[in-house]
Amino acid sequence: xxxxxxxxxxxxxxxxxxxxxWCLLWGAxxxxxxxxxxxxxxxxxxxxxxxxxxxxxxxxxxxxxxxxVRFLADLMVSAVQVGWYAIRPAGQPPxxxxxxxxxxxxxxxxxxxxxLATLIPGSVVVEAQRATGTLFLHVIGAADEEQAEAQRxxxxxxxxxxxxALARREVLEEAGLR
Numbered sequence: 001x002x003x004x005x006x007x008x009x010x011x012x013x014x015x016x017x018x019x020x021x022w023c024l025l026w027g028a029x030x031x032x033x034x035x036x037x038x039x040x041x042x043x044x045x046x047x048x049x050x051x052x053x054x055x056x057x058x059x060x061x062x063x064x065x066x067x068x069v070r071f072l073a074d075l076m077v078s079a080v081q082v083g084w085y086a087i088r089p090a091g092q093p094p095x096x097x098x099x100x101x102x103x104x105x106x107x108x109x110x111x112x113x114x115x116l117a118t119l120i121p122g123s124v125v126v127e128a129q130r131a132t133g134t135l136f137l138h139v140i141g142a143a144d145e146e147q148a149e150a151q152r153x154x155x156x157x158x159x160x161x162x163x164x165a166l167a168r169r170e171v172l173e174e175a176g177l178r
Contacts, residue, residue, distance in 0.1 A: 011045065014045065018040075018044070019034060021037075022040060056108050056109070056167060057108070058166065059165075060165055060166070063161075063164050064165040066165070067162060070161060071161075074154075074158070075120060078121045081140075085122075085141070093140050094140075095138060096138075096139060097136055097137065098137050099134055100135045100151075100156065101133060101134045102133045102135065102159050104159065104175040105133050109163060112162060113158065114128050122140040123137050123139045123155075124137065124138050135155065137155065163177055
């Protein structure tokens with residue numbers, strides 16, 4: 001496989017960003033820390049190469065802004081709900097492990113949807129099956145099948161908003177969104 005100049009540029013940017021993070025973690029910017037960061041970053045990039053994802057992405061600014069606003073709103077509502085579960089005088093809240101089959105088969109969008117689902121308080125991904133595009137989520141507040149289905153639909157809607165904000169046309173067509 002040949003590398004293009006864009007791939008090489010992204011590699012250098014990734015290497016430099018990794019060194020910056022390394023320096024931030026160590027709390028110092030000196031020759032020893034920078035060289036150590038370069039060594040660790042280069043080693044990680046060689047041993048664990050990232051698959052190319054640029055061919056799946058395109059930014060739609062208005063849809064991305066809408067996605068971001070909705071995600072932040074969901075985040076706040078969920079945080080209040082989890083806070084209420086923590087201080088309410090009743091016992092433990094109901095919870096379930098649910099399976100959510102996603103529309104996209106893209107590794108990138110499966111991962112991003114899993115990350116977003118985990119960031120929302122009250123849910124955590126316990127397993128992701130790449131072959132089937134299925135996430136298994138542990139969710140608080142899903143006592144019956146109706147509430148579990150509402151959680152599934154919320155996760156699918158979040159994936160749909162993410163796809164519409166960032167996915168290329170081919171990925172959208174594969175997911176049945178165009």
